[in-house]
């Protein structure tokens with residue numbers, strides 16, 4: 001196995017730490033990692049060995065007791081009007097919903113699903129459900145009826161909270177097919193319109209409930225969250241997490257996102273995906289931090305206005321959003337000032353070096369890549385505030401998480417790769433608190449993700465001599481050509497450096513001689529037209545940077561790469577389309593791509 005040449009060499013970005021700079025929560029990674037203990041983090045959250053733990057208790061009751069009047073959530077609507085909730089107001093609202101669920105006998109053992117945008121009712125429902133010991137399961141609100149039906153059927157949810165508009169369009173047509181769904185709460189967009197038959201008025205029920213509730217003394221291993229994966233590599237999986245996950249949410253928000261008590265924090269992820277719940281809801285509240293919630297979708301001018309006006313200090317976003325901002329150029333970003341912005345982080349897809357450098361140009365701060373997945377529940381690899389950033393690298397393993405690279409042989413044995421720069425699958429030693437409990441109704445698949453005492457993530461990476469991890473690709477996407485292992489990410493990074501390229505996706509095409517050849521599908525920058533000359537120029541550019549063995553042999557142009565609704569490029573779909581194979585599960589495909 002060879003290591004792939006061609007990754008652009010970038011100088012590390014060393015952090016400037018002037019006298020007025022906020023010192024990082026973790027100022028020495030190696031010392032913190034050596035002294036780290038999950039039990040000690042649990043103790044900070046009030047967990048006693050053998051005792052109860054409830055996510056809502058740790059992330060809401062605890063900070064609400066310490067700082068009841070502090071601003072917990074600020075929602076901003078399309079007209080920039082704000083709606084604020086203190087920690088205690090949020091706690092009381094969650095209590096009301098917990099009382100409503102308890103009256104409906106939908107506490108322990110029930111699954112409560114939301115089909116909502118980023119609105120206050122989403123938070124009331126999530127923490128209310130957790131408080132009474134139910135499982136909280138968010139769905140992405142842009143899903144149509146069929147993906148909603150199949151997920152509700154899999155989860156066996158008995159309670160759904162949605163808006164009147166979503167109910168009419170997406171739930172009413174499938175409700176008869178969901179016998180387990182007993183109660184549907186509707187958040188009414190228009191209170192003068194009649195309540196749909198067979199539903200409960202969310203606001204009216206909340207208004208009739210007491211605002212005190214004793215949070216259920218759930219055990220750390222009790223089920224708490226059900227997330228569906230993005231469906232990038234196949235049919236989305238239901239991933240179950242326990243209440244103990246909050247220990248990892250809290251620790252990673254402090255040490256990897258560098259959350260300080262006085263931060264204004266903004267996570268742009270949709271609550272329909274794990275990032276939106278782990279880091280848009282639970283983690284910042286557990287840290288007692290004020291969270292900004294934008295009710296609208298990405299808009300370049302709006303985002304810069306929010307960062308400036310709301311004095312955001314820590315911002316957690318995704319490569320797909322950063323690419324949209326980059327596409328708009330530097331002028332809009334420079335029309336605002338961001339004196340409060342201290343830390344920028346990203347997750348969800350490979351973050352190319354240009355995006356890290358763009359952070360420097362646009363905000364004077366690098367973008368800190370973080371790596372994790374629905375199954376890991378929390379950040380496992382990160383670029384930390386006090387450590388140098390190597391653009392293109394995902395960073396170092398999180399303290400308390402044992403990360404390694406491994407090869408899994410067909411006979412089931414595992415080889416750990418200890419020398420630097422070898423490519424292997426990212427594996428994690430079970431034991432961190434937010435490790436998933438199972439794939440819902442697919443225990444077999446869960447068990448298959450473990451071998452030799454390690455969890456196999458399905459992602460390939462290499463680690464350099466400094467301990468930094470570099471993403472190579474998903475195991476399914478890695479290209480094998482003439483004895484080389486080729487990283488689609490490295491080839492894409494090289495192509496993306498060409499001035500005409502907006503973004504690209506690289507796949508392997510079967511070849512009788514060399515096993516697979518590299519093919520790229522390229523989305524061009526606005527105003528640039530595809531042409532045979534440009535194709536030739538791009539192939540030459542690839543060869544120059546990567547060498548003939550690795551550069552794409554063939555290039556196609558597309559107006560838009562197929563993406564999941566959470567913004568990930570679906571290379572499996574490009575492969576299927578190119579080879580004329582069945583397209584598989586498309587429930588999470590972004591429309592129009």
Ligand code: ATP
Nearest residue numbers: 229230231232233234348349350370371372373374
């Ligand atoms: P599915 O499991 O259904 O195919 P998915 O893996 O995209 O979908 P998620 O759990 O939402 O579902 O995404 C996690 C995956 O996203 C990771 O396994 C990895 O492939 C990718 N990813 C996340 N962060 C990074 C990162 N910083 N760099 C590269 N890839 C990342």
Ligand code: MG
Nearest residue numbers: 229233373458
């Ligand atoms: Mg996955």
